[in-house]
Amino acid sequence: MSGAVAAAPGGLRHHWRILRSAVAYEYKKAAAFKAGFIVRELIHGIERPIIMIFVYKAIFVSSGAAAIGTYGEADLIAYMLLGATLWKLVFPERGLDLAEQIFEGFITKFLIMPLRFFLMMLGRFVQYSSLQLLIASTFWLLGLLIAPAIWPRPVSAVAVAQALTLVLLGSYCYFLLIVVLNTMAFWLDVVWTLLVMVRFIVGFCAGQLLPLALMPGFLKTTLPWFFPYWMLCAPVEILLGRLGGADFQRGLLTLIAWTLALQLLAAATWRRGLRRYTGVGQ
């Protein structure tokens, strides 16, 4: 102790340094175990779209139909393959262990630090998204090399930029929703169940099982008001040339609104939850 009162660290540069360190820490954590890295980072998330390809194959074969709605068999396979690629970028619902940390009292260490705890979680989001950009790009390139005849290609570079913007912003919204659900651990002991339920609902609303165009009428008009649609279905359709610039702009505005709302909600549940936190034990 130097005697003089130490100045509190602060400012954007300080927060930027913490975020950088948090990202580096998350990378070390992700790479700590080989099997964990393969399951959690490499192959996680691609199983459902791949299964859906076989489901649609079976439907087309058994019904003899050439198309379902505006989607032919090749279109649906392209949709699912691009969906699988982009879904890799979507933050996983089990990507945070915040609920466990709250249950077991491990967030205590952060509460005494001169730190916005959200920076640590943001570190995980940045680490996951940056790594998955690399993995998804590799996955797409490998597909193109192995099966060039059926592997879908984006209609333009602009479409790629628009799709990536929407996916990453949508993934951030989903990440915030996951933060909110994890903070429910301050009140509830069923967070894991909630996360599983939400994963299924968000996956469906995002068009992971079928494109919006094939859904019932009321869903076609309702779902574009929610972020999941703009997180997956719309970006895939932009890549396929089914949606254009005007749709991108609408999606961007919708996602920005959801981001603000979820950010406020996450901050509120965290603050209120902390007042109930006991840190395990008395």
Add this chain to the structure above:
Amino acid sequence: MTTTSPLIHCRRLGKTYRTLRRREGVLRLLGGLVKREHVEHAALVDADLDILQGEMVGLIGANGAGKTTLVKILAGIIPKTHGTAEVFGRDCFDLRDAEKTRLSLVMGQRSQLWWDIPPLDSFRLLRAIYDVDHDVFERRVAEHAERLGVADRLEVQLRQLSLGQRMKMEIIGAFLHDPELVFLDEPTIGLDLVSQETIRRFLRDLNRERGVTILLTSHDMADIEQTCERLLILDGGKLLFDGDLPDLQRRLVGKRRVELHLEDELVGEPTDAAEVARKHDGELVEVSPRRLVFLVPTARSQALVRELFDLLAVKDLSVERQPLEDLVREVFRRGQLEDAP
């Protein structure tokens, strides 16, 4: 190295936990889903406390006495229910980054470092959080690791370290940013004697050299006895005692343990010696052929020893203070000292 600046200030501090009442029987259990019943438990009751800069204070109490609750309130982890709790002149639950930079916490039963990576990587993250200069960081890590004897374990994954090594790493992490105030909750729990002693010496040195204020919670009386000048005894959420060890002895009419080693073997029962002990309100508690042990009130111990020297051929003598553990047990038994704070 005690100065007069108060770092911790509490008045009528209280904390009540509200928990769900679990009822027995299936019907009652199902009924509980509709109508919830809660029970309140006072974990801390009207505690008054001031801790000055540079003090080393030991907090003693049985399980559930309220020790950890007090530490958590003071560290700003949980809010108080009523009263005043201030650290650095500010409400504990409303500490800003400026105050948080000046304190630290070690919880013996809850790791503060990151399980999956080596301690050195955790320290680097802490360095960014506390904005510690690179050279200062390197020097402190090396210095603390050397003192605690874990310099060669800094790059081993935390989960692969022994309990003692992990705790030493926790302590290094807690002192990296040179805090003014450190809370340690059971830092030596489950450790071997050598590790315990190393940690105690480290804490004493840091307190003496850098004036760090330390509030140490422990079940191990040796931790408190060997490191702290001041004791707080909590029981049932109430602060039963606040003072130093001699003060505790005085208030409890502490006893001395007098042990005599004799030149010659005893023949028959030492009835004369027992009689002398009774005369001084003491008692003869152990007898062997060449050794006698007496317990006597501190104020009468000199007179007893003089008379025993006249009575017996004494080869060697030792007079010891009553162990802290006995004193604390006595405080719990009495429940409240007459002039306790």
